[in-house]
Amino acid sequence: KNEVEQSPQNLTAQEGEFITINCSYSVGISALHWLQQHPGGGIVSLFMLSSGKKKHGRLIATINIQEKHSSLHITASHPRDSAVYICVYGGATNKLIFGTGTLLAVQP
Amino acid sequence: NAGVTQTPKFQVLKTGQSMTLQCAQDMNHNSMYWYRQDPGMGLRLIYYSASEGTTDKGEVPNGYNVSRLNKREFSLRLESAAPSQTSVYFCASSFSGRAVYEQFFGPGTRLTVL
Numbered sequence: 001k002n003e004v005e006q007s008p009q010n011l012t013a014q015e016g017e018f019i020t021i022n023c024s025y026s027v028g029i030s031a032l033h034w035l036q037q038h039p040g041g042g043i044v045s046l047f048m049l050s051s052g053k054k055k056h057g058r059l060i061a062t063i064n065i066q067e068k069h070s071s072l073h074i075t076a077s078h079p080r081d082s083a084v085y086i087c088v089y090g091g092a093t094n095k096l097i098f099g100t101g102t103l104l105a106v107q108p
Numbered sequence: 109n110a111g112v113t114q115t116p117k118f119q120v121l122k123t124g125q126s127m128t129l130q131c132a133q134d135m136n137h138n139s140m141y142w143y144r145q146d147p148g149m150g151l152r153l154i155y156y157s158a159s160e161g162t163t164d165k166g167e168v169p170n171g172y173n174v175s176r177l178n179k180r181e182f183s184l185r186l187e188s189a190a191p192s193q194t195s196v197y198f199c200a201s202s203f204s205g206r207a208v209y210e211q212f213f214g215p216g217t218r219l220t221v222l
Contacts, residue, residue: 004150029207030206030207030208031207031208033210033211041196041215041216041218042213042215042216043198043200043213043216044213045210045211045212045213048208048209048210050208086150086151090207090208091207094205094206094207095153095207096153096207096211097150098150098151098152099150100148100149100150101150
């Protein structure tokens, strides 16, 4: 069983919608990362969180340490947001565990 | 800055052939990593190098070897390719091996073993 669970696995949205992708992990963390993988394959780091909330443009990432849960929100979604979003958990050993990703398609 | 570069971008091998995937970073990072990505699975760590001169096995090291040639370069070698090694391979680097540091990824190498 993967230590990192993402939901949903697939998500289709209409342009302009508010999107939420969820990530749950099973043990204590030192860091949680959100990555974006474009259709061409390139992987970009969006956020690193160890507590609280971070915002970058239309993207917001939150983490609840007690509930072992993180969310990635996209406001005013756009077709260019179509990508795979990957949650990555980093524990005390500094080993990174990757989720299987959420495939997001934003339709115009 | 080029960031993390990988060569080649695509490769087709026959079973039993060998090849080396090259990776270089120009960010003066200490730690470098090799991952493989297979359909339906998260990225899995093959080998990593926490600092120049050190390498360690990751989650799926069998069938691979690595060399940390210098601080910039980290290569992955398949000595005798098998169809199970068909995958997309990503190299990454970070300032250090601690989980709080962002990893920067190369563009990937798509490898097919026939």
